[in-house]
Amino acid sequence: MRMSQLVLKTLREAPSDAEAISHQLLVRGGFIRRLASGIYTFMPLGMKVLKKLNRIVEEEFDNAGAQQMLLPALHPVEIWEQTGRLTKMEDVLMLTDTKAGRFVLAPTHEEAVIQSVSSDLSSYKDLPAVVYQIQTKFRDEARPRFGLLRTKEFVMADAYSFDADQLAMRSTYQRIYQSYLKIFDRCQVPFAPVEADAGAIGGDVNHEFMAPSAIGEDHFASCPSCGYAANIEAARAGGRRIETPLVDHEETVMHHTPSATDIKGAVESINSKGLALTPADMLKSMITVDPNGELTMFVLPGDRELKVPSGYRLLEAEEFERYGFLVKGFVGPMGMGNLGVKVVGDFSVSAPKGWSAGANVADYHVSGAWLDRDFFVDEWDSVVVVKDGDPCPRCSEGMKLVRAVEIGHTFQLGLAYSSKLSIASFVGADGQTHPFWMGCYGIGMTRLVAVIAEYFADEKGLRWPSEVAPYKVGLMSIGATRSEEVRELADRIYKDLMGAGVEVIYDDRDLGPGVKFADLELIGIPYLCVVGQRGIDSQKLEVRSRMDGSTTQVPIDEIVGYLVNI
């Protein structure tokens, strides 16, 4: 491609609304242009990068035996009603009403793929099967962010697997999981597969693929010793209940703590009476409703945050009135056993100490409350949101919290969808109808562009790994308008590279060398070949690596061969 022909205008300054480096550089380099908040056009250079990534996914998925297809982006609303996700995902669904009916702009494709392939997978002989697509998805993001990182319209590569039983599903899952490792390796971004929460997609076992990054919106806990890694929403801390013999301890004391309805207020209020408590000495007692509608109280140290287990929800403020014994703001674990409230304690609550807690009386807290004397715990578990240094649940080593971007997510859906959709079934060898055991697998392609851009960016601009670069070689002439010799040589090398199948972008513009260097560096072409009078005089051309900055002098008559094999 001749740069004089390229639809591209690099910007010396980034738009003021671009915050993240990747966003700034992708706009400055002419890869993307904003059409509306969270909606971007992929310009020719950006499209090249996206196609490179798509190619990697296609190769690895094809290798794993998955078959590419293309599902519709517009779905009739009925298929979303059948699985109940119309309400479950309503915050992000983009609904459209037309003369022809109601449709949703699809945020994901589980329903559509089942509708589409079920009749082609009617027998156990048709299984296993894996299909995938690379498609635009739509989500009504409340807050699009950081350019391509979080958008309303984005490209995702999503695969769906269909198996006859759980064992087969697991083996398929493993196969696709391996493809994921290869795909991200080829993108050269650091990443970690972590255990995760299934969210609105549903299902049981699942993994997120997290790329550590400064623009990450997620955190995962990672154990440097044994390799345990889990999203902060799913991560558990290690620990166990500490058994301590009950001896004579100080008596519990009631403290008048008017309007001290939170941990901070209670600590201040009690300390004003001469004690020296910290939030870590308080018990945080959180009332939740379990999946059966029963009350469960979680008890944890006051300086920690409760990780609400999936299926549970916090009791709403208005609901407190329904339970007279719950005094909002002054709740504590004392006496809960007699009131039919199950108490689940974090392991750390078994530490041998007198706790302070809500007294279950308006405007009162107690101090010196001892486990097994003043309050009782029915069940012990790790119920806190993990923080830096917490012990690993497997090996007890201190864990690290890492900021990261989710670039992929794989799910063992099991029967989550096929139990709701009768067509998601096949006839087994026994002649009976059985539901599919499904899996689904997604990679945020446009998000990956942002993550790679962000990770490799330097002060001069982008640096694309060679497998995803829009062009492999940047060829530039210096002083070609003045020197016919330079122009002819550069033209000839360009033609030869094209003939040899090298992806080359040729800066043939009538501009000074500074601009050309700056532009090719900004757009991050991996190798830069400079053709100027200096090179003709020495019969050697300079080839620079954008990634590591190294330069090599290559004899003119070997230059094409060198660039082909580099």
Place this chain on the structure above:
RNA sequence: CGGGAAGUAGCGCAGCUUGGCAGCGCGCAGCGUUCGGGACGCUGAGGCCGCGGGUUCAAAUCCCGCCUUCCCGACCA
């Protein structure tokens, strides 16, 4: 949805306090010089000053309402 900031040429910004010709840099077009690190000179094109209303002889500027965008949080995967 809550908090904060901002909308003036394609991009970055000044002008607004104190109302009076719509400006600067980059980019763009033409001519010339220059040519191994965003070089220079001359000439030129480009504007619903976010939108609507109000005050005024006169509004980018003052007042009211709305819209949009970005950041932090909530939500979300």
